[in-house]
Amino acid sequence: MNGGGRPLVKVTDLVxxxxxxxxxxxxxxxTVQAVNxxxxxxxxxxxxxxxxxxxxxxxxxxxxxxxxxxxxxxxVRFDGEDVFALDAAALRRMRRRMQIVFQDPDGSLDxxxxxxxxxxxxxxxxxLARGAEADRRVEALLAEVGxxxxxxxxxxxxxxxxxxxxxxxxxALAVEPEFLVCDEPVSALDVSVxxxxxxxxxxxxxxxxxxxLFISHDLAVIRHIAPRxxxxxxxxxxxxxxxxxxxxxxxxxxxxxLLTAVPVPDPGKGRRRIVLAGDxxxxxxxxxxxxxxxxxxxxxxxxxxxxxxxxxxxxGAGHFAACHLAGR
Amino acid sequence: MTGATARAPLLELRxxxxxxxxxxxxxxxxxxxxxxxxxxxxxxxxxxxxxxxxxxxxxILRLVEPPGHIAHGxxxxxxxxxxxxxxxxxxxxxxxxxxxxxFQDPLSALNPVLRxxxxxxxxxxxxxxxxxxxxxxxxxxxxxxxGIPDAERRAAAYPHQLSGGMxxxxxxxxALACRPKLLLADEPTTALDVTIQAEILELLDAxxxxxxxxVLLVTHNLGIVAERxxxxxVMYAGQIVEEASTERLFAQPAHPYTxxxxxxxxxxxxxxxxxxxxxxxxxxxxxxxxxxxxxxxxPHAWEKCAAxxxxxxxxxxxxKARCWLVEEPMRRKK
Numbered sequence: 143m144n145g146g147g148r149p150l151v152k153v154t155d156l157v158x159x160x161x162x163x164x165x166x167x168x169x170x171x172x173t174v175q176a177v178n179x180x181x182x183x184x185x186x187x188x189x190x191x192x193x194x195x196x197x198x199x200x201x202x203x204x205x206x207x208x209x210x211x212x213x214x215x216x217x218v219r220f221d222g223e224d225v226f227a228l229d230a231a232a233l234r235r236m237r238r239r240m241q242i243v244f245q246d247p248d249g250s251l252d253x254x255x256x257x258x259x260x261x262x263x264x265x266x267x268x269x270l271a272r273g274a275e276a277d278r279r280v281e282a283l284l285a286e287v288g289x290x291x292x293x294x295x296x297x298x299x300x301x302x303x304x305x306x307x308x309x310x311x312x313x314a315l316a317v318e319p320e321f322l323v324c325d326e327p328v329s330a331l332d333v334s335v336x337x338x339x340x341x342x343x344x345x346x347x348x349x350x351x352x353x354x355l356f357i358s359h360d361l362a363v364i365r366h367i368a369p370r371x372x373x374x375x376x377x378x379x380x381x382x383x384x385x386x387x388x389x390x391x392x393x394x395x396x397x398x399x400l401l402t403a404v405p406v407p408d409p410g411k412g413r414r415r416i417v418l419a420g421d422x423x424x425x426x427x428x429x430x431x432x433x434x435x436x437x438x439x440x441x442x443x444x445x446x447x448x449x450x451x452x453x454x455x456x457x458g459a460g461h462f463a464a465c466h467l468a469g470r
Numbered sequence: 471m472t473g474a475t476a477r478a479p480l481l482e483l484r485x486x487x488x489x490x491x492x493x494x495x496x497x498x499x500x501x502x503x504x505x506x507x508x509x510x511x512x513x514x515x516x517x518x519x520x521x522x523x524x525x526x527x528x529x530i531l532r533l534v535e536p537p538g539h540i541a542h543g544x545x546x547x548x549x550x551x552x553x554x555x556x557x558x559x560x561x562x563x564x565x566x567x568x569x570x571x572x573f574q575d576p577l578s579a580l581n582p583v584l585r586x587x588x589x590x591x592x593x594x595x596x597x598x599x600x601x602x603x604x605x606x607x608x609x610x611x612x613x614x615x616x617g618i619p620d621a622e623r624r625a626a627a628y629p630h631q632l633s634g635g636m637x638x639x640x641x642x643x644x645a646l647a648c649r650p651k652l653l654l655a656d657e658p659t660t661a662l663d664v665t666i667q668a669e670i671l672e673l674l675d676a677x678x679x680x681x682x683x684x685v686l687l688v689t690h691n692l693g694i695v696a697e698r699x700x701x702x703x704v705m706y707a708g709q710i711v712e713e714a715s716t717e718r719l720f721a722q723p724a725h726p727y728t729x730x731x732x733x734x735x736x737x738x739x740x741x742x743x744x745x746x747x748x749x750x751x752x753x754x755x756x757x758x759x760x761x762x763x764x765x766x767x768x769p770h771a772w773e774k775c776a777a778x779x780x781x782x783x784x785x786x787x788x789x790k791a792r793c794w795l796v797e798e799p800m801r802r803k804k
Binding site: 304332336361385389401418 | 518519619635636663668669672690694698730732734735739741742745746747748
């Protein structure tokens, strides 16, 4: 599970369950098993792509790593330090080094605050610079993310969606992080603008040596941005490894179905499509055995799939899949 | 799905224009659209946010709400009948009965406090004089036809009890209950996960073949256009900028905007070092650029492009593009 080199981020057996109220007036409580035993490493300057459909737990996983939500069990180490063992002051120092970019930039931009103020905030909170030096940094950051000169004095509503996402990225970068969780950061953007922002992420990584956990439901976006990919289903990683291998020869039946489901902009290219039946099961009540077995179309599906949960097995160089039948 | 362009068009838009009057002036959201859909045909209408594709769809059924209005001189014909000249009662009879509409968000089409079977039955009874029990029975039949398991029992469910994919199936069942000749599908799968999207698109295909209905598929997703349509219109800044058979559009796009879109999509099969982004942003509808509306973002633009607005020029093989390069290909920069 290692991308080579000493891991900057090391996630071990991470479990995040949370309770939510449900039923009439919230009378009942239920436990959502959002993340159910996930392990991976991310090396410095590396991008790990995390792909999965809604409700698979990918967003909760990203937030747990940053300790924005509490874990149930398992560990997250950042640069060797146990993130969940830090006291408040140490956590604040750690937070400077790991930031998050959301799908909706409005989640990190206050509409009443100028773009310049939004970017400057982190610089001041972490006492990285003051006065004219802080101004200079804000200008440099806005230029770096490709916003026009004079943007600092303007307000979020004066910008397009793509520009607001650039501003949110500048705000995340202001504290000079080493690691970014990018949670669907281009999903709300039109394709022409999405390409601009994806290129920006690539440029920033090359220039600043950033590591990314890049979360997306879009397999083509993940293919583009991440040399290594993890596929998540119902709280678990069901397949991971080098993108080149997984996209060319997926081993898990879920990954296979996902890849054939993507409409390809190439008319006349006939493809065999694996159409799944039904919706993903609820993470409140995941099925026993393999979490994917109720929807799995594998012809050799048997009792073991229904009763025994498959562990990730290495089936090729660095290529893991959690399927009893894969590689057989 | 047949290439029936030789037949009389089922739907014909001529010079359709929709304007919105607001504090920033008049927005020409849709600005002179010509578009046809033949019987049984699947046509794509593709473009990015703000290009006017959704407003076009709404205008076909006269569902544009103030401050928007359909401009004088616009024409919308369904089987030759001028929909813009119909009275309120007549246009209501067209909606749902001859032409059905499906949106991205199924919840916007469903009544949250009514059981789904009852909603479909109500839609049937609004257009056909059938008994309550016949409508009920047909509603259950439609739910089964759109792949809802245990349809008879599920007919008693409320929308919130269903998943997003199931809700969109219900919306399809409702839209198709009166066997419309034309379905306007505006981003019908955009809110859905990719595996569910595949299920819904397969279902739509099967239903279309069964009912012989035409579909105008409005989407931003070029993959869906490539796989599901035979002919396609590309919209930019309120105008059609290119039209062609789907195969031709993807093989040899003539408009630099279409080319740009195709180059900007990340691909599954190969990793490109860099995506080719289209520089800049879509301008606001209150201030379309003079000349060609794409010229400020176009890599090939020259003086003429800023000065003169190109018409849709004939690029051969029923292929048209709103670009001066069609006439002056030597101007194309390498």
